[in-house]
Amino acid sequence: MNNDGLGSWSTLNASLEDIAAENGTDFLTPQDGFDHELSPYDIADILISISILLISIFGIIGNGTVIWLLGFCMKRNPFTTFILHLAVADLGALMSLSPLSIMRILTLFPFFTFYNNLFAVFENLLWFMYNTGQYLLTAISMDRCISVVFPLWHRCHRPPHFSTLVCATIWIISFLLTAINLIVSIFNILQYTIFYHLLMNAILCLPLMTVSTLVLFRKVYFRSQQRKKGKALTAILLALLFFLFLAFPLTCIVLICFFTPFVDYNVRSVVISVGLLCSCLNSSINPLIYFLIGRNKRARSRESMKVILQRLFKEEENCREEEEVPVQTRM
Template sequence: MASNDTNTTQFNDTNNFDKSHAPNSVIHYSITAAVAMGLCLIGIVGNIIVFWYLFFRIPRTKYTVYIINLAAADLLLLTFAAILMMVNINTLVGSNPDFEGIVVFYTFLQSIYDLSLYSGMYFLTAISMERCISVLFPLWYRSHRPKTLSVTMCICLWILGCSESLTVNLACPDNDFRNQTEVCTGVQIMRFTLSICICLPLMILSSVTLLIAIKKTFRNRYPSRLYIIIIAAVFIFILSVIPFNFLWFLMYFRLLPSIQDTLGLYFVSILTAALSSTANPYIYFIVGRLWKQKSSQSIRDVLHRAFKAQEDEKEEIKCEKENTSSSNNSNARNSTSSDSHRTDNSNYTNTENIL
């Protein structure tokens, strides 16, 4: 996921981009858009599967509530990113780039795209922070956590993401963005503060805490799959999205003067957004299959195992150890009984020979 703070500004500026002087750039942008669309289709399939199984087929937990909403946000982002790319390709090489209502249509697409982008970032921050608190303060967390916290948090985060998206896209239109008005500057600083100064440090802090927890428990047992999922999702998000937040902020203050640089940043940001949202469901599938030697596993079993609570994982490991121990004891008893039987037969044979 990546942030496109310029609304329709950057891409509408392609009207000033002379294609005849830079045909290679147009081809590169079109190829990038096509790759992003293909990536979006792959991610849409994965997120639909995750959403379906977690919502309808798997018992809901406090953590799967966040993942369901994250999958919904990723699904929205990928769908509208693919539509945005189609509109952008039409603007670059289409026969009717300036169709009637394009500005309103593009603003609508960008608003939903930003809504899913910001909400997904907040869901990742919330689930990583909640898991971090459960590790640092386990007793307090178990006794004071409200049962409806996950649902309440998700509703509030959707509202926050919607408010931020509408503010960015409506309070900072094209002319205000170009002229760097006070309102538009305040909006950009607000967005930058939320993503870089608040969400990024919280995600890094929680990920480091979970890594330390994994290191402490790794010698005794396998780490919680949920820890690995959170760390992997946050890591991919930080690598693919956060750098472009800095670049967009620099671009707003005209530190990227070339229109080619701005357009390249725009296309690459959407491509990395699609990559981050596409990776999440496949992270769940891969982690859910870890430490199991069975070749045939249903999607439901894989997802259920991926988001199993840590307490359930401990119980599962305990049962496996007990089964292994009982199996070893049974084998030992069978071996002892067999040895005893052979000894009795040997003694009986020796007695017969003596007689």
């Protein structure tokens, strides 16, 4: 049974092997590791996979709590609609990484085998959720950027269901792109489509997120100087920074591997595993950010997550209203 995709975490490496074969470069296949003891690379993969699995458990609990509270226990506003959909995307990514981690560990041993189709299901689900989260965070960063640069216009001229429409559009576009990649790979119409997809994401999303992050950082800095705390704005800024430092490197790693197919198979596999670990951390950390930023440090009693989220997003609305009152007065 062929385990190429399983042994290398992803069919990304399988595609890279095809490129290397065209260039006359040989790679160590996963089956080669079955005839001897586990190599240091295999041990590193196992440790990283276990770390991903453990982090995913906490991330699933955290994102599940956020989804439950924002979706069923709190009144939604345009801002929390974005946060809810982002939590769903993060939850989906973690629920894809967990079985992938388990299968990755088990397939390092010769007495465990899985069908590549089973791995492909979770792999495509992972890329679907990963890309959706990236698009959602880009939309959130742009929305927050506009809200702080043009607060009056953002509040008065923004369509009432704009957030819902944007989120629905992002889910549809991400699904269609994932479906196209899957169909193209199944029928072998065009090779290496996932690389072009990720390259397009980097070209479109990275500049927008970087500019928005700089604008929000400037706004948060001056707010701290004026002793006006916008906790929700700070939470989004941290989420953007963590995405740029944790989640986006996975895209960079895959693109680098694509353009350097001569790199050893084992090294490439471990590097991709590290990228997935960073992405797992990013998908798990947002609920922790909401908790740390939204909690009342002076409160003597322990607060529930619902109270913390209510304070976090209610304060953001209050801050926006305070900003607009002076503008309206001057007019």
